[in-house]
Amino acid sequence: MDVVGEAATQLGDDGSLFASLYDDLRRFAAVVGWPDHDPDDLIQEAVARALRHGPLVRLENPGAYLRTAIVRLASNGWRGRLTRDDAHRRLAASDTGEVVDAYPSDLDELRRLDARDRALLYLSVVERRPYAEIAALLGMAEPAARKRSSRALARLRRELTIQEAE
Amino acid sequence: MVDLIEQLETVAQRGNARGATRVLSAAHGVAAQRERRRRNRRFVATGVVALGALIVAILAVRHAEDTGDVATIAGATATANAIRTEGIDAELVWGNTDRVTIGDPETGRVRVTSTADRSSWTPTAPPMAAPYAGGRYLIGSYRDAVSDLDAWTRASCADPGCALVITDRRSGVQREVPAPEGTFGFIGGGGFSPDGTKLAALAATRGSLVGGTAGGRQMQLVIIDVASTVATMIDQPRGEYGEDYGYAVWSRDGHWVFYGGLALDGTWPPKVAVHRVGTHDAVGLDLRPGYDVAAVARGVL
Numbered sequence: 511m512d513v514v515g516e517a518a519t520q521l522g523d524d525g526s527l528f529a530s531l532y533d534d535l536r537r538f539a540a541v542v543g544w545p546d547h548d549p550d551d552l553i554q555e556a557v558a559r560a561l562r563h564g565p566l567v568r569l570e571n572p573g574a575y576l577r578t579a580i581v582r583l584a585s586n587g588w589r590g591r592l593t594r595d596d597a598h599r600r601l602a603a604s605d606t607g608e609v610v611d612a613y614p615s616d617l618d619e620l621r622r623l624d625a626r627d628r629a630l631l632y633l634s635v636v637e638r639r640p641y642a643e644i645a646a647l648l649g650m651a652e653p654a655a656r657k658r659s660s661r662a663l664a665r666l667r668r669e670l671t672i673q674e675a676e
Numbered sequence: 677m678v679d680l681i682e683q684l685e686t687v688a689q690r691g692n693a694r695g696a697t698r699v700l701s702a703a704h705g706v707a708a709q710r711e712r713r714r715r716n717r718r719f720v721a722t723g724v725v726a727l728g729a730l731i732v733a734i735l736a737v738r739h740a741e742d743t744g745d746v747a748t749i750a751g752a753t754a755t756a757n758a759i760r761t762e763g764i765d766a767e768l769v770w771g772n773t774d775r776v777t778i779g780d781p782e783t784g785r786v787r788v789t790s791t792a793d794r795s796s797w798t799p800t801a802p803p804m805a806a807p808y809a810g811g812r813y814l815i816g817s818y819r820d821a822v823s824d825l826d827a828w829t830r831a832s833c834a835d836p837g838c839a840l841v842i843t844d845r846r847s848g849v850q851r852e853v854p855a856p857e858g859t860f861g862f863i864g865g866g867g868f869s870p871d872g873t874k875l876a877a878l879a880a881t882r883g884s885l886v887g888g889t890a891g892g893r894q895m896q897l898v899i900i901d902v903a904s905t906v907a908t909m910i911d912q913p914r915g916e917y918g919e920d921y922g923y924a925v926w927s928r929d930g931h932w933v934f935y936g937g938l939a940l941d942g943t944w945p946p947k948v949a950v951h952r953v954g955t956h957d958a959v960g961l962d963l964r965p966g967y968d969v970a971a972v973a974r975g976v977l
Contacts, residue, residue: 524700532696537688550694557703558710620683636684666680 524566528557531573534637538577541632542584545621556580577629577647584625619669627662634659806864813864813921815840818872818902823847825902827875829862837861840877842902853905855879856898863895864921865937868902869930874953875900876924876933879909895922897935897951897958911957933958 532553539549539556556579557566566572620628626648633644645655808814808828815827824845829838838861840853855861859879866877878895897910922937933951935958951958 524704525697528700529696532699533693536693540688540690541684548691550691550699554699554703554706557700558706561703561707562710620687631680632684632688635681636688663680 527567527572531576534573535576535580538629538632538637539580539584541620541636542580542625542629544584544625552580552583555583559583574647578649581626581629581648584629619666622669623662623665627658630655630659631662631666811841815862815864815877816867816875818868820872823872825868825872827866827868827877829864838863840900842875842900842905851905853877853900853907856907856909859896859909862898865935866924867926869926869953871930873902874930875902876926876935877907878922878924878935878937880920895937897924897933897949899933899951899953908956910951 535553536549539552543549543552553576556576559579560566560569560572560575563569569575623631629648630644633639633647634641639647641652641655641659644659645652648655650658806814808826810831811828812831813829815829817827818825826843826845828841828843830841837855839855840862841850842853843850853862856879859881861880863878863880866875868875877898877900879898881894881896898907899910900907922935924933924935926933931953933953935949935951949958
């Protein structure tokens with residue numbers, strides 16, 4: 511079976527799994543990703559890289575794997591490479607008419623945090639995951655995750671305080 | 677905190693979701709395309725490596741053909757009769773054998789490049805047991821612009837004390853080299869050095885001069901200065917011989933002499949020996965003293 515044929519087969523196996531993960535992943539990618547890029551692009555790249563090792567169904571914890579990949583991509587300067595990616599251009603051409611929304615202007619302070627901090631806050635504040643799990647997802651020690659989360663919150667408060675004072 | 681949750685939720689909702697199916701399908705397309713590229717790169721890399729190896733092999737064979745250094749190519753020694761090497765410490769003895777055994781005279785290490793064994797070894801000039809008109813054996817010949825030398829033993833050399841004769845055919849001068857002290861005299865086999873200034877010969881040190889005597893016949897290498905006819909006995913190892921001749925072959929650079937004899941029942945030294953010119957002794961190589969061996973440069977080991 512050629513590569514394309516393998517991909518078609520894998521799509522069937524992975525379809526239901528990915529559908530169950532997609533909404534949460536997209537929300538996560540929307541927070542973690544660069545504000546001026548489509549979160550779906552980030553998810554697509556993370557999935558494409560995961561498929562290098564086989565179908566998603568073979569992963570032990572596909573959700574955690576993809577979240578970790580999304581954070582790494584967002585943190586490692588993948589943004590520049592994305593614009594050169596052939597697949598992305600092809601996909602963009604097929605999606606003519608869709609508009610990618612940037613962050614709302616009143617949430618600009620969130621954009622000033624880096625991707626890893628946004629991921630950390632989202633996972634702890636919105637998804638309410640324990641720090642041990644967050645630390646594993648972000649590849650850091652649990653105390654470091656707590657400390658970094660605290661600093662990010664303090665920074666946000668400071669930004670908001672400054673805005674209110676103005 | 678409530679504000680922050682709302683803000684994050686707001687951000688999380690941004691954009692128009694394409695849907696799981698489209699994203700997954702696009703990801704599979706990207707992954708498949710990358711896999712094709714990886715396979716193509718592997719294919720090209722494998723091809724480049726294979727082509728490189730082929731080119732190297734062809735160049736090696738051509739180089740070997742150019743230099744005659746065929747002994748470096750396993751299995752390519754069947755017709756090796758002119759193995760030449762540059763900067764050598766040892767030269768070959770050749771044969772129409774399809775086994776070439778390469779020995780390092782300094783370490784005694786030996787490598788056989790082809791194991792097919794026909795065991796027929798024919799020395800180059802002069803033939804090992806070549807008869808000489810008016811004498812018994814031709815030891816060797818040398819010709820240059822001023823001289824035309826033959827070294828030979830007399831027909832009467834079945835008796836102890838057999839001398840060796842050097843005849844210059846051009847001038848007609850004939851000189852005799854007496855049997856070295858303590859020997860029974862010269863047997864067949866030997867040869868002139870490449871520059872004609874020295875003669876390698878073999879003297880019997882025990883037993884009779886001729887073959888057929890039980891109890892072990894031993895020979896010893898003798899280097900003769902052609903101009904003065906002074907003979908220098910080379911110390912151990914002495915070669916045991918079964919015929920009344922052995923062989924002594926010079927390296928191309930004239931620095932080494934390989935010698936030995938056929939001693940099927942010999943116990944010591946059961947090896948081909950090599951002597952470095954200018955020294956007074958020799959060493960045994962790890963080669964049985966048959967006629968089917970060849971010794972080549974240390975550099976090809």
